[in-house]
Amino acid sequence: MAPNIRNHSLRSLLLAWVLIPLLFLLAIATGGAFYIARVSVTDAYDKALLDPIQALSQHIEIRNDHPVLVMSPESLRSLFTHAYDSVYFQIVNEDGKSFAGDLRLPLPAYLGSKPIFYTTYYSGRKVRVGVLRIPLDNGMRFDNVPHFVVIQIAETLIRRDRNLYELLAVMITPALIIAFAAILLVWFGISRGLTPLRDLQAEIAARSLLDLSPVPEEHAPIEVRQVIGALNNLLVGLSASIDGQQRFLANAAHQLRTPLAGLQTQLEIALRNDMASELRGMLEQLLDATQRAAHIANQLLALARAEPGSQYLVTQQRLDLAELIEESIAFWLHRAAIKKIDLGFEITSAPFIGDRLLIGELLANLIDNAIRYTGENGYITVRCYQDDGAVLEVEDNGIGIPVAQRDKVLERFYRVDGSPGNGCGLGLAIVQEIVRQHNAELRITDPDTGMGTLIIVRFPGIA
Numbered sequence: 001m002a003p004n005i006r007n008h009s010l011r012s013l014l015l016a017w018v019l020i021p022l023l024f025l026l027a028i029a030t031g032g033a034f035y036i037a038r039v040s041v042t043d044a045y046d047k048a049l050l051d052p053i054q055a056l057s058q059h060i061e062i063r064n065d066h067p068v069l070v071m072s073p074e075s076l077r078s079l080f081t082h083a084y085d086s087v088y089f090q091i092v093n094e095d096g097k098s099f100a101g102d103l104r105l106p107l108p109a110y111l112g113s114k115p116i117f118y119t120t121y122y123s124g125r126k127v128r129v130g131v132l133r134i135p136l137d138n139g140m141r142f143d144n145v146p147h148f149v150v151i152q153i154a155e156t157l158i159r160r161d162r163n164l165y166e167l168l169a170v171m172i173t174p175a176l177i178i179a180f181a182a183i184l185l186v187w188f189g190i191s192r193g194l195t196p197l198r199d200l201q202a203e204i205a206a207r208s209l210l211d212l213s214p215v216p217e218e219h220a221p222i223e224v225r226q227v228i229g230a231l232n233n234l235l236v237g238l239s240a241s242i243d244g245q246q247r248f249l250a251n252a253a254h255q256l257r258t259p260l261a262g263l264q265t266q267l268e269i270a271l272r273n274d275m276a277s278e279l280r281g282m283l284e285q286l287l288d289a290t291q292r293a294a295h296i297a298n299q300l301l302a303l304a305r306a307e308p309g310s311q312y313l314v315t316q317q318r319l320d321l322a323e324l325i326e327e328s329i330a331f332w333l334h335r336a337a338i339k340k341i342d343l344g345f346e347i348t349s350a351p352f353i354g355d356r357l358l359i360g361e362l363l364a365n366l367i368d369n370a371i372r373y374t375g376e377n378g379y380i381t382v383r384c385y386q387d388d389g390a391v392l393e394v395e396d397n398g399i400g401i402p403v404a405q406r407d408k409v410l411e412r413f414y415r416v417d418g419s420p421g422n423g424c425g426l427g428l429a430i431v432q433e434i435v436r437q438h439n440a441e442l443r444i445t446d447p448d449t450g451m452g453t454l455i456i457v458r459f460p461g462i463a
């Protein structure tokens with residue numbers, strides 16, 4: 001890609017390509033029109049200058065061998081008075097002496113039988129001058145040389161210029177209208193032309209981050225199909241590599257679980273024996289580390305299962321939140337009792353469609369968090385009910401999650417700074433994946449009491 005078009009929109013690029021040549025053509029057309037208009041206006045007005053010359057020549061008579069102008073001042077005035085322009089004239093005899101008119105301009109060096117026109121300045125104004133040599137056929141000199149006079153007329157250019165610009169406007173206006181219309185058409189044409197690209201952008205933007213299926217090429221304009229083809233190849237490669245990683249993660253976590261569980265059992269058995277307190281301390285640390293490693297392996301496996309495209313087949317069966325919670329009440333009451341937490345359950349039937357194992361993970365992670373992040377003597381309420389779908393609420397009065405971090409805690413391996421316990425930061429990421437798989441909604445908010453955390457998961461209703 002050339003560096004100069006990197007920052008331009010397609011629209012401005014196309015417009016520039018159309019607009020600049022169009023303006024260039026318009027400038028040439030205007031120049032041409034101006035030239036043609038000036039030639040024709042000058043020609044017409046020059047011809048018109050001959051009329052008063054002819055009129056004056058009709059009134060020249062020879063008196064005492066000298067030409068004189070015989071014309072009343074009124075006729076002269078009517079001949080030379082114009083609405084816009086000033087007109088001056090001068091009649092010179094063959095000796096070069098002016099005998100009529102007030103114009104004082106030198107005569108052209110050479111005068112034939114044809115009129116001469118030229119532009120000059122006279123008393124500070126630009127004028128067009130017409131000069132004609134008029135033969136006088138009434139009377140001959142002794143040497144048989146015909147008499148003649150030279151009539152010179154100068155006219156200011158006001159009417160001429162006005163006419164020139166009027167003509168120019170008539171010639172240029174259609175071109176301007178066409179140019180303006182062309183710009184509008186190009187503008188709208190480009191907008192229309194870019195619609196498929198915008199549709200494509202909307203289609204890609206509307207995708208979920210996890211949707212790596214190919215972008216459909218059929219509706220795209222031919223010009224961008226290659227781009228989409230390349231994008232699709234990339235998506236195929238990406239999805240293959242993600243699948244591979246997912247499989248690797250699930251396998252590794254699975255493979256780790258068994259030896260870790262064995263190690264944990266062995267350590268627990270070993271700790272039942274009498275031993276030196278130093279050794280006991282070491283073994284207890286080892287057990288703690290092993291439990292932690294086993295927890296991470298479990299969480300990783302749960303995450304791998306919850307991700308779309310994992311090999312775990314998500315089942316779609318009719319479940320009831322109330323039943324799922326009831327199944328594990330005893331386990332959680334035991335965990336809560338250790339921390340002297342008041343764990344209450346408010347459960348009513350809340351049917352929905354989902355995967356038993358994944359929902360089990362979701363419940364476990366939310367209740368585990370509530371117990372972990374609530375101090376001794378705190379309270380936790382697990383609630384489920386039916387409200388346009390099944391709703392699960394886990395409420396505690398623990399340390400709470402700062403508002404600014406409520407999105408962040410959903411990320412993998414993210415823990416709020418200074419969180420107690422040795423969690424690995426995967427629990428809510430797992431919950432989030434499971435929520436997505438079930439087209440459910442997850443909301444982290446404050447309980448009515450204003451202290452602690454309330455997590456609400458809302459599953460879509462059964463159609």
Ligand SMILES: Nc1ncnc2c1ncn2[C@@H]1O[C@H](COP(=O)(O)OP(=O)(O)OP(=O)(O)O)[C@@H](O)[C@H]1O
Pocket residue numbers: 299365369370372373374396398399400401409414415416417419422423424425426427428429452453
């Ligand atoms: N109920 C809660 N009350 C207060 N903070 C919470 C609560 N639930 C989650 N958090 C905060 O969110 C962070 C992320 O929770 P998450 O469950 O993802 O990870 P974890 O509990 O640290 O580790 P894991 O669950 O994988 O063992 C926690 O570290 C904690 O800081």
Ligand SMILES: [Mg+2]
Pocket residue numbers: 365368369423426427428
């Ligand atoms: Mg957790």
